[in-house]
Amino acid sequence: MSTGRNQLDGPPAAAPRSRRRGPQAGRIGVGLLTILLLLFAAVAGGVLLLLMVGNPAGRTGAVASATPTATPQASTSSGDGAATATSGPSSSPTDSAAPAAALEATIALLFPASGTACGDSTGNYTSCPVSSRMEQRLTALQAMAGIPYRPMCRCSRDWVSVAITAAATADTVDVTFKFSGGQVTMVVSMVPGVGSSGWVADDTTCNGGDLYSQTEPPPCWAPG
Numbered sequence: 001m002s003t004g005r006n007q008l009d010g011p012p013a014a015a016p017r018s019r020r021r022g023p024q025a026g027r028i029g030v031g032l033l034t035i036l037l038l039l040f041a042a043v044a045g046g047v048l049l050l051l052m053v054g055n056p057a058g059r060t061g062a063v064a065s066a067t068p069t070a071t072p073q074a075s076t077s078s079g080d081g082a083a084t085a086t087s088g089p090s091s092s093p094t095d096s097a098a099p100a101a102a103l104e105a106t107i108a109l110l111f112p113a114s115g116t117a118c119g120d121s122t123g124n125y126t127s128c129p130v131s132s133r134m135e136q137r138l139t140a141l142q143a144m145a146g147i148p149y150r151p152m153c154r155c156s157r158d159w160v161s162v163a164i165t166a167a168a169t170a171d172t173v174d175v176t177f178k179f180s181g182g183q184v185t186m187v188v189s190m191v192p193g194v195g196s197s198g199w200v201a202d203d204t205t206c207n208g209g210d211l212y213s214q215t216e217p218p219p220c221w222a223p224g
Contacts, residue, residue, distance in 0.1 A: 100166035100168070101166075102197040102198060102199050103166040103173050103190050103197070103199055104164050104165075104166050104173065105197045106129045106173075106197045106199050106200065107164045107166075107173045107175060107201070109128070109129050110129065110130070110152065110188070110201055111152075111159075111162050111164070111177075112162075113162060114158075115159050115160070116150075116153075116158055117150060117152035117153040117155075119138065119151075119152055120150040120151065120152045120153060123139070123142040123143075125138045125139060125142075125152070128201075129197070129199075129201065130200050130201045130202070131193055131200050131201065131202040134201060134202050134203065134211065137151075137212060138151040138152060138211075141211075141216075141217075144216065147216065149219040149220075149221075152204075153186070153220065153221075154186065154204060154206060154217065154218075154219050154220040154221070155177060155179070155184075155219065155220055155221040156219065156221065157179060157221075159177040159178060159179055160179060160180060161177075161178045162175060162176065162177055162178070163176040163178075164176075171189065171199075172187050172188065172189050172190065173187070173188045173190060174186075174187055174188075175187075175188055177220070177221060179221055182221070184206060184207075184220045184221040185206070186204050186205065186206040186220050187204070187205045187206065188201050188203070188204050188205075189202050189203040189204075189205070190202060204220075206218070206219075206220035207219070
């Protein structure tokens, strides 16, 4: 009977040993899996780092492609073969050379076909398209006693006709006055300013003298 009990007691005694080995094996498996995942992550990170270090051109190329570049303005040819810009900023009075039409339009206001210059009949030049310093100079000459000419045209009488021609390469205009006894040409220097054309007169020169270098500038025409 004792032998029978020993045989019955044998198998139950072995079961606890198998249960103790189960959790230990599970922990080992989890540890191995964790190590494999860490190794894979390290290898993947190393490969990515090598790609980034070994290909700097790719990074700079991506940055360069994101930078916008200026697009040149297209041009077309007009019927006479001259190239004209299809788009772009328009010219302004601060350009190195003013449009001839703008200069001539301003001079036509100063020296109209009527034969009398702007402001000369009244002595008031505030409404004339001239610079501030030229207005002050004309006013001072108008007030000067015994001056033998009218300050704006620097002439002593009305003209019969006037011809206005803007210079091609400079901001000046040639004004040719024709009088009953002859004619004379005055050169008017222009500067950007407030006015209908965007340009105003700043100086006049004739007979070798301008408005500012002498106390009394020489007349352009004063035959009597």
